Amino acid sequence: MSTIEIKKVTKRFGDFIAVKDADLSVGPGEVVCLLGPSGCGKTTTLRMIAGLERATSGDVIIAGQRMNDLSPQKRDIAMVFQFYALYPALSVGQNIAMPLHYEKLSKDETDKRVMNVARIMHLTDVLDRMPGQISEGEKQRLAVARAIVRDPNCFLFDEPLSRLDVELRHSMRGQIKEVLTGLSKATVIVTHDQLEALTMANRIAIMRDGLIEQVGTPHEVFAKPANVFVASFIGTPQMNLVEADLKSFGNGKAAVRLAGNDIEIAADPAVSRLKPSKVTVGIRPRAFTAASEKSGDTIAAQAELIEPMGAETLIHARTSAGGEIRVVIPREMKVKIGEAMHLRPDPKQTHFFGEDGKAVRA
Ligand code: ATP
Helix, strand or coil, X not given: CCCEEEEEEEEEECCEEEEEEEEEEECCCCEEEEECCCCCXXXXXXXXXXXXXXXXXXXXXXXXXXXXXXXXXXXXXXXXXXXXXXXXXXXXXXXXXXXXXXXXXXXXXXXXXXXXXXHHCCCHHHCCCCHHHCCHHHHHXXXXXXXXXXXCCEEEEECCCCCCCHHHHHHHHHHHHHHHHCCCCEEEEEECCHHHHHHHCCEEEEEECCEEEEEECHHHHHHCCCEHHHHHHCCCCCCEEEXXXXXXXXXXXXXXXXXXXXXXXXXXXXXXXXCCEEEEEEECCCCEEXXXXXXXXXXXXXXXXXXXXXXXXXXXXXXXXXXXXXXXXXXXXXXXXXXXXXXEECHXXXXXXXXXXXXXXX
């Protein structure tokens, strides 16, 4: 069965710990993205799965078998790298056939497999061209075609789309996802592009400083971030994370002093555990409504910078406590610089994080 599992995997380079106690399992047909800022350990994790890097401790298990001591060739994995090295002197068709070279297949069988994969990857029209005569998108599809032609146990992709321009990246995301969905293989994709992860992955593993901070579906990591880091990393514009004093909790409402305002906001009962203490309140820029006047659940702020974003407008507003709050409003709603705003956070989309940075939920 096509599965990838890592258990308590750690990688040290001398004294430096690049990946620490990483646990992850990827099922057949599942696409998991490793997402995180530069240097967080994504590629090192992928390379340990591939066998290009040896885990210092922990287990790498592929298709139910411990692989730590096996070479990359013996792991039956196909990798697609950011810099897909195509053979420039071979045609597209010959490039696709290359990985089959060692399988000693008949010419008929090789041709059949190449045609099948070329069809899946929409390359049939360019099979006779040389890599120098095809577009960047076609080169990318060729790299994927070469990976899938061998029918390996699972796939690993390292920043596969980062060389493409924005438009091409957008269409390739969909195309690669469609191909992977039809293949029933466990796939791990490394990316630092959250949009890529949100659109391509069944689940996302978010990493920071060598640690996997949260694993969840794109919806889970967006709607229920496990901690302040995940909350700040996922979502554009970034979630507002405001330090506040939680004063009391009663009748399902938290009373907080937030950005110079005393407000009451409905909150998860688990929040009552924190009182009284410093908390971080997370509110996404699209989770406010603009009220016409001040009330017990609004935050007062003044519009300071206005950024049109097409159908919506991003407003940077200054609170009386001096902090900034980002608010996204529909384009039709007009706000002028200097205008007073009364921002009402949607309680269902308001997150409370304790002093340890962890989300507080029942
Ligand atoms: P990026 O998105 O920039 O590729 P990444 O999340 O993939 O980053 P890794 O390449 O896994 O990060 O690197 C994790 C950390 O390990 C980095 O600080 C890197 O400098 C360090 N590192 C990686 N390979 C080695 C090595 N061979 N020797 C020493 N340190 C290394």
